[in-house]
Amino acid sequence: MTIAGYRIxxxxxxxxxxxxxxxxxxxxxxxxxxxxxxVVMELGQVLGSGQFLGAALLTLKCFFIGIxxxxxxxxxxxxLMGRSDTADKLLGIWVNLFVSAPLSALVPVIMILFGxxxxxxxxxxxxxxxxxxxxxxxxxxxxxSPSLLAMAQSFGATRWQTTTKIIFFAxxxxxxxxxxxxxxxxxxxxxxxxxxVSILGLGELFELYSRNFLMxxxxxxxxxxxxxxxxxxxxxxxxxxxxDFYAGVRHG
Amino acid sequence: xxAAARAVRAIxxxxxxxxxxxxxxxxxxxxxQVEALRDINLDFPAGQLTSLLxxxxxxxxxxLKIIAGLLPATNGEVFVNGQKVTGPGPERxxxxxxxxxxxxxxxxxxxxxxxxxxxxxxxEREKTARHYIDQVGLSGFENRYPHxxxxxxxxxxxxxxxxxxxxxxxxxxxxxxxxxxxxxRKFQEDLLKLRQVENKTLIFVTHSIEEAVYLSxxxxxxxxxxxxxxxxxxxxxxxxRSPDQIRRDSAYLDTVETIWRGLRDxxx
Ligand SMILES: Nc1ncnc2c1ncn2[C@@H]1O[C@H](COP(=O)(O)OP(=O)(O)O)[C@@H](O)[C@H]1O
Ligand SMILES: [Mg+2]
Numbered sequence: 409m410t411i412a413g414y415r416i417x418x419x420x421x422x423x424x425x426x427x428x429x430x431x432x433x434x435x436x437x438x439x440x441x442x443x444x445x446x447v448v449m450e451l452g453q454v455l456g457s458g459q460f461l462g463a464a465l466l467t468l469k470c471f472f473i474g475i476x477x478x479x480x481x482x483x484x485x486x487x488l489m490g491r492s493d494t495a496d497k498l499l500g501i502w503v504n505l506f507v508s509a510p511l512s513a514l515v516p517v518i519m520i521l522f523g524x525x526x527x528x529x530x531x532x533x534x535x536x537x538x539x540x541x542x543x544x545x546x547x548x549x550x551x552x553s554p555s556l557l558a559m560a561q562s563f564g565a566t567r568w569q570t571t572t573k574i575i576f577f578a579x580x581x582x583x584x585x586x587x588x589x590x591x592x593x594x595x596x597x598x599x600x601x602x603x604x605v606s607i608l609g610l611g612e613l614f615e616l617y618s619r620n621f622l623m624x625x626x627x628x629x630x631x632x633x634x635x636x637x638x639x640x641x642x643x644x645x646x647x648x649x650x651x652d653f654y655a656g657v658r659h660g
Numbered sequence: 661x662x663a664a665a666r667a668v669r670a671i672x673x674x675x676x677x678x679x680x681x682x683x684x685x686x687x688x689x690x691x692x693q694v695e696a697l698r699d700i701n702l703d704f705p706a707g708q709l710t711s712l713l714x715x716x717x718x719x720x721x722x723x724l725k726i727i728a729g730l731l732p733a734t735n736g737e738v739f740v741n742g743q744k745v746t747g748p749g750p751e752r753x754x755x756x757x758x759x760x761x762x763x764x765x766x767x768x769x770x771x772x773x774x775x776x777x778x779x780x781x782x783x784e785r786e787k788t789a790r791h792y793i794d795q796v797g798l799s800g801f802e803n804r805y806p807h808x809x810x811x812x813x814x815x816x817x818x819x820x821x822x823x824x825x826x827x828x829x830x831x832x833x834x835x836x837x838x839x840x841x842x843x844x845r846k847f848q849e850d851l852l853k854l855r856q857v858e859n860k861t862l863i864f865v866t867h868s869i870e871e872a873v874y875l876s877x878x879x880x881x882x883x884x885x886x887x888x889x890x891x892x893x894x895x896x897x898x899x900x901r902s903p904d905q906i907r908r909d910s911a912y913l914d915t916v917e918t919i920w921r922g923l924r925d926x927x928x
Contacts, residue, residue, distance in 0.1 A: 558730055559760035562748045563774040563825065573777075577764050651764075 442624045450624040451631065459613060460629075466609035470526055471598045474533025478590055482538040483583060486545025487575070496546070503546075507539035511597075515604045529601040529608065536597030537590035544586025548579030580651055588644040595637035679703035680829055680861045681727060685736035688722050695886040696722045700736070702880060702889060704829075709855065709862040711872040711879045715923070719887030720865040721757075721833055727863065728754050728831050740829065750778070753822035755832040759814045761806040767793060768802045770817050774825040785824075792820040795857070797850060812843030823854075829861045836871065848875060849903050869923070873897070873915045874906065881922060891922060 426444055433443030454460050489496045489503070515532055522528040552575050560570045576583075602611030610629065617626040681704035688697040696719040704710050712720045725731040727738050729748040738745040740752060753774065761770045769776070772789035780788075793799055796816040806814050815835050822830055836844040848871065855862070866872050872879045873895050881891040895915045897906060906912055 553758075553760070555756050555758050555760040556762070558725075559754070559756060560777065562728055562730055562752075562754040563777045564748055564750065565777045569777055574762070577762070 439621075440623060442627065446624050447627040447631065450628040454625055454628045454632065459616075463609040463613045466526070467598055467602065470529040470601070470609070471533055471594060474530045474597065475537055475587075475591060475594045477530070477534045478537035478541055478594065479587060481534070482541030482586070482590065483545050485538075486542040486547075486583075486586070487549050487571070487579075489542065489546040490549025490579070491575075503539050503542050506535075507543055511535055512600050512604075515601060518601075519605065524605055524607060526608070528605055529598060532601030533594045533597040536600075537594040540593060541583075541586040541590040544582045544589065545579060548582025548586075549575055551582070552578040581648065584644060584648045584651070588641050588648065591640045591644060592637055595633065595640065599633055678706055680706045680741060681863065682739040683723075683727065683736070684739070686723070686726065686733050686738065687735035688719065688726060688731070689734045697726075698886040698888050700887070700889055702892075704861060704863055705878075706828075706861050707859055708877040709864055709875055711864045711866055711876040712882060713866055713869065713872045713879050713919070714882030714887065715884050716867055718882045718884050720867075720882060723882075723887065724754075724831050724833050724863060724865050728752055730754070750825065751827050752829045752831060753825050753827035755815070755818050755822045755830060755835045757834045757837055759806070759811075759818045759838070761814055761817055763806050766803050766805060767798060767809070767817050770806065771820040771824055774821050778825070788824050789820065792823045793817075795823065795854065796820045810840075810843065812839040812847055815839055815847070819851075823858060827860075829863065832862065832864045834865050834867065836866075844871075845903070851875065852899060869916050869919050870907075873912055873919065874903075879919065881919065893919065 429441065429444040432438065433441050433446070485499065485503070489499055511532075514535065515528075518531050518535070519528050522531055556574050556578060557570065560574050565573070599610060602609045603614060605611050606615045610633070613629060614626065616622075617629065681702075683700050683702040683704075686697060686700040687695075689695050700723065712723060714720055722731065726733050727740075727745065729745050729752070740749065743749075762773065765773070768786055768789050771793050772780075772785040775785035775788060776782075790799075790802060793802055796819050798813060798816050798820065801809065801813065806817065809817070815838070818835070822832075836847055839847060852875065864872075864875060876895060879893045879895065880889055881893065882888065883890040893915065895911065897909055897911050897915070899906065901909070
């Protein structure tokens with residue numbers, strides 16, 4: 409981004425809004441927004457509390473189990489839709505519906521089905537993450553160069569060899585992109601799930617902070633969750649860049 | 661050439677002429693609209709390089725893929741070593757127009773990939789691959805990736821991969837069309853040299869008349885869609901001279917001219 413010929417560093421907008429937040433907080437106009445500096449000071453406090461540790465562990469556990477299931481289901485589902493037109497026609501409509509549907513509305517239904525516990529939160533994570541993983545995998549599988557497939561066929565590759573030695577690697581950039589987006593959505597899922605269940609983990613903490621108008625703690629916790637989502641997505645982005653060296657020449 | 665010499669040559673080629681690949685009454689339709697090939701009958705003698713030459717869209721790739729077992733025919737059949745073709749087989753290897761290399765694998769792994777698919781142990785297959793990488797003039801590049809190589813070098817990897825599986829028949833689909841002119845000539849010369857070492861039957865698709873005449877023992881001219889065999893030409897150019905001499909040889913030039921006149925009727 410450049411303004412009047414000056415290069416604006418990428419962090420600029422972040423800093424800008426941080427300053428706006430600080431000013432609004434200091435003016436004390438809205439009690440919902442304490443100054444950012446107070447929130448940042450509260451970060452250490454929240455991170456160090458035993459309550460947070462317990463909530464964080466529970467959240468991470470549900471998140472990773474959920475993402476694991478979403479990958480284990482989403483990648484094969486996308487593969488199936490990429491390889492078979494029948495499967496694509498049968499499943500495509502649902503996957504496309506769910507990928508853009510307001511899934512939060514389904515969480516109460518999940519709660520009825522799975523109870524007020526960890527299972528509901530895990531299922532929510534899966535529900536948020538799985539569709540985009542399936543769709544991106546499908547796109548990657550559809551995009552595999554036909555001549556690579558013909559090559560494998562001409563050398564007598566079995567179906568399994570074609571899948572594991574050609575299609576998987578050729579589609580890997582898209583699969584990873586799907587997983588990265590799935591992780592971001594999964595964070596949304598794990599938070600929304602807990603907020604709605606609200607007697608567990610971070611949900612319980614958010615509930616506690618907001619009910620007692622502990623806005624500094626509330627925002628500190630929000631920043632931590634955001635930070636986690638961005639950090640997890642960035643880790644996968646690093647992995648994506650590592651395999652990027654061939655992404656640009658995949659059809660070469 | 662004297663009549664006697666011609667007769668001798670005819671006998672010896674009839675001798676070697678046990679066809680490895682036979683194409684019988686072959687026809688191919690894509691859907692109900694496109695008739696790509698009609699009533700093709702061809703024999704491909706052992707140890708010879710036969711070119712399929714014709715304007716683009718006349719069905720050269722289609723014919724080659726049917727012989728490879730990558731596409732089913734609509735009518736007719738193909739025999740390889742007397743066996744009816746129902747799919748790909750180890751006695752045939754394909755060289756692809758766009759190379760079809762694994763971008764995420766090194767030159768060695770790509771060259772060994774045909775053997776890898778056949779379950780040959782890694783040490784053995786890489787030894788074979790290195791031998792053929794050397795044969796196609798790529799030693800020193802074993803651990804490079806395809807995107808680090810020029811088009812010509814990539815196709816050499818494709819050729820090494822096809823040689824490594826030790827097939828009797830090599831099927832090459834316009835292997836030099838994505839290679840620049842200078843490298844193409846060098847590659848053509850190397851291919852002629854390789855032929856003297858490796859006793860293979862080659863079926864070579866091209867749309868370049870000069871390339872076909874320069875390389876081939878036999879040239880099959882295909883007519884525009886639906887592709888039919890319009891003529892079979894045997895250039896009879898002796899190849900024991902330098903490439904430049906061959907390209908200035910009167911038999912070479914005459915054959916190019918004859919084919920050009922034959923094909924001109926189809927030019928648009
Ligand atoms: N999968 C396909 N579906 C429909 N038509 C095709 C298909 N592949 C090739 N064709 C058509 O068949 C004809 C022959 O194609 P091809 O064998 O690729 O020709 P060439 O290799 O001589 O250029 C062309 O007209 C082409 O458009
Ligand atoms: Mg072609």
